[in-house]
Amino acid sequence: MIEFLFFALVAAGTGWLLRRKHRQRVAAGPSAGVPGMARRPAGEGRWRPGRVSSDGGAPRWQPGRGPAVLLAGAREGSVRAPSVREGLVINPGSRIVACAAADGGPDVEIAVMPPDLPELLAAVPPVRGEAADAS
Secondary structure: OHHHHHHHHHHHHHHHHHHHHHHHHHHHOOOOOEEEEEEOOOOOOOOEEEEEEOOOOOOEEEEOOOOOEEOOOEEEEEEEOOOHHHHHHOOOOOEEEEEEEOOOOOOEEEEEOHHHHHHHHHHOOEHHHHHHHHO
């Protein structure tokens, strides 16, 4: 009988802590940027969670850990669905945007969910627009 009382107190305490954390997140508001996963160099690296934000002009990738990666010279090359192997690591319903680095650095692939895709494409300019201006 004492065990049931102990487990009930633990469950109540856990519920209270989770509710408190949820209220803090709601009060803080939505975080800036598009949530997703990226890998650099494209096709080789590990998928890392983070956010793409373009507040302040140049877009940048802010991983969950580590320094931000500037995408200032990157250009959106193509949008594709993940392969079966990639779908095991990232969400299979996501879309992968391949970004070619204009400064000669390694290319970046960014995986986002379909509702977030237009916001990401607005942050990273397409290659087609640059080629049309050069003609």
